[in-house]
Amino acid sequence: MNNSLKKLIEDSIIEALGEQGNSPPIFITQPKKREWGDLSTNLPFSLSRKTGESISKIGERLVSSLKKKNFLSRVEFTPPGFLNFFISSQYLVRTLKNVLLQRENFASFSYGKGKKVHIDFVSANPTGPLHIGHARGAAIGDSLANILSKVGYKVEREYYICDVGGQIERLSRSVWVRLQELEGKRVFFPEDGYKGDYVIEIARKAKKDLKEELSTEKKEERLLDLLGKFTVKEILKEIKKDLEDFGVKYDSWFAESTLYENREIFKTIDELQKRGYTYEKDGALWFKASLFLKEEKDRVLKRKNGEYTYFARDISYHQNKLSRGFDRMINVWGQDHIGYAPFLKVAVENLDPFHRSPEIIIYQFVTLMRGKEKISASTREGEFISLREVLNEIGKDVARFFFVSCNADTHLKFDLELAKKQSAENPVFYIQYAHARICSIFKKAKKEGIKLEDPEKIRLTSLGEPEEIKIMKKICLYPDVVKEAAEALEPHHLVGYAEELAALFHQFYTKHRVISDDKILTLARLCLVEAVRIVIEDTLTLLGISAPQMM
RNA sequence: GCGCCUGUAGUUCAGUGGAUAGAACGUCGGCCUCCGGAGCCGAAAGUCGCAGGUUCAAAUCCUGCCAGGCGCACCA
Structure with a gap:
């Protein structure tokens, strides 16, 4: 299944460029203004720099070969050098039908080609209850896992238990x-x-x-x-x-102690020694990090007292992942591991004949506030707001939404008071409300004996109001949003998308009635709102948030 | 001191080198005979931390400052 509109456009451009088509990367984006089309690209700029041909000539050439495509109603070259694409109503209608037929698989891809991805997140030391900081890692990691499996990866969620040391x-x-x-x-x-x-x-x-x-x-x-x-x-x-x-379920729990039980830790150290990556000093065994990382100090693998360090065990753990056949290893870590990440990466990739390396996503810590007051979080000192308390106070949906709604790099501030107080006007309710509203329309339809028939038989061309067109266009972009979130490993893109789609629905709902005396229009609009419902439910599911029928 | 991350509206955050920088909350002003008003429409609100540079084009890339977070262990 592939409903990516951007891919469709990209392929057509490549085709249009023909044999000499080793073009620079093609970026297709959503322009800011409606006159600039539904999607656009700055390719004429970048291509002109590469080939020396004039920007407008390239633009005109591409326009003339792309305008025949039936998924586009119009292609324009706009100075200073943009190509603007307008989606055809034919494609809008086809997509609407696809959503209704494919349902939760509408945005599924074979992009991951069934490759195995290991994703390790939270993995907090079992020395105390989870606190709010872990919640961010949990929300990001779990959503990522959902997204990656949607685009065709075989994903395994694992919790690494540090039960040694x-x-x-x-x-x-x-x-x-x-x-x-x-x-x-x-x-x-x-x-x-x-x-x-x-x-x-x-x-x-x-x-x-x-x-x-x-x-x-x-x-x-x-x-x-x-x-x-x-x-x-x-x-x-x-x-x-x-x-x-919190909505997170792991496929496996890996105890660090098993690395000793099956002797893998010793094999790892042997291998490191054989390759000449180690040396002994002051009675300890060291990893020659400086071989791979200039200006970095070496690190101890085995202490003077004979114990292996966390570093040694972690290398061994990653070799274990590779031996289980994973193509990608993703670790979601808090920012306190930022300095450590490069060491693990070079050790693991230099031991692997295929140079596979862990991909490390670092999320910044949450500054927890109660009103104006900062709350510190320390497991050792026993001062922390537990995940349990957050769940009791504001609930899973609000918490997960909050933690996944911005980039992992953002140092976000989380005000518990505000999260509670604003809960009625929280954006997550705005999205959920759209879903519940649609469900209630269907309840009414059912009461009146109206049933949604086979979408292939419904005349969807009666959908022509601006609010309806906007919704259909937004839905067309959904598969690309999912794909981009997967490629960038950034779930937060889905949040913005869901808000925009919900807003378009609310606007439509205020202005138009779905159920009316016009039978044909009623059926078409039921299709439209059902498609919105399916997509909203899908985004919420990927984010681990419920899509309620009633609120 | 060195490394990584951050600095965008009153607040919390979006923003793939492109076209007049966006949203939500908060503030102010409107909209309920009719499928759920947890909604809709409108307004005010910005020196994109500061200063240079690269580019036809910079919030975005480079350099230097300033401010904050986190690291720099024979802890995990």
Whole structure:
């Protein structure tokens, strides 16, 4: 299935350019003014610079060979050097029928060619509940996964569980201390321990569930190990539940400890050594990052005490992904990993014979506000707004919409008060309202005994009002929006699109009646609004937001 | 100090080197006999952080400043 209008135009241009057609990249964009067409390109500029032919000559030549295309009603060359395209009503009608026939597959593509994509997001350390910062990563990662699978990739969502290392030790020690306190003993709470109340809850649960083991096991080391495993399991249970309520479901959960169990970590280190990417210094094993990254310091793979660093484990994890046959690996990380990303990339790509490299999407942190006041977020100190609280306060739809509505690079400010207060006028409701309104039109139609027939049989040419044309044109662009969001790995493009489509619908709705005495027009308009409904539902689904029939 | 990211309307954010920089919220003024008013129509609101440069064309690319966020571990 391919309903991309831009591709159609692009192909026609390439065809028109003929044999000598190794043209510069063709950019087709939506112009700002209606007189400039529905789509336009600046190709005459760039082509002229390349070939030396005059801009207007190129323009005129392209116009004359493109104007025969039946999906265009008009092609114009407009000085200083634009080609403006006008979509034909024939194409508008055909597209409307396609939406009704193909429904949620209208914007599906084979673009990804069934390639396997691994997407790793959130992957928060199991040392505490998810907080609001993780929510942004969850919203971006999950929507991206949805979008990529829509354009034809085989997507696997995975959560990487860091269940190894010093943080887990600190966590289990914190639980142990809380346990002692429950026994009535006064114990000094470690400076670097986890201070959140959830630790006390877990201690309480451990006291009940691990009663026997706790009383028989005397060796502190074994005891801490036992507590650690129990705690990680408990916290993961909560994380999983929070994510599910946020609309996120993973295909797999990968525990870091399995890298030791199947000895992959050792193989990775061997390979790095064999290739001469390592050296020993001060009793530690180092990665020669400077081989690939000038001006960067080398990094430790294996510490003096014999433990592997997170870096070493992470390289091994990525090799594991490659061994599972993934063509692309996408990691969605918070900006605190920004300096680390290049190291992982060079290590992984230089070990792989095909030089596949993780693609890393960095999202900037959310500044959380309550009115004018900033709220800090630290898992260690136990000061954070949990994802759970956000879900309870403002709900999944508003939260997901908010986190996915702007570019990952934006340092966005999130005012909880405002999010709650504005909720009635929030853009997400504006979009959902359009959907609910359409559903209610169909309820009325049903009551009056009107049924939507086979769209092929309905005379859609009776749709000619400006508001109707605008809607159809917007719908024609939907597949391209999805494709562009997939190519750029930027879900936020869909948000802007959904708002625009909803606005066009509301404008149409205010001015015209769908159900009227004119039977033919009624059916045509039902088709039109049903197409709007399908597309809105589709965008909302990609963003993980519900499309309610009633509000 | 070095690296990455950001700076666009009162606020939150869009904006693929192109044509007169957009939307939402907020503010002000209009619109309910009729499919849902969580809607529609209109108005006010901008030195695109500052200064240079490249280009026929710069919010967008380059350089330098200023301000903010995050990194620069034998943490993860």
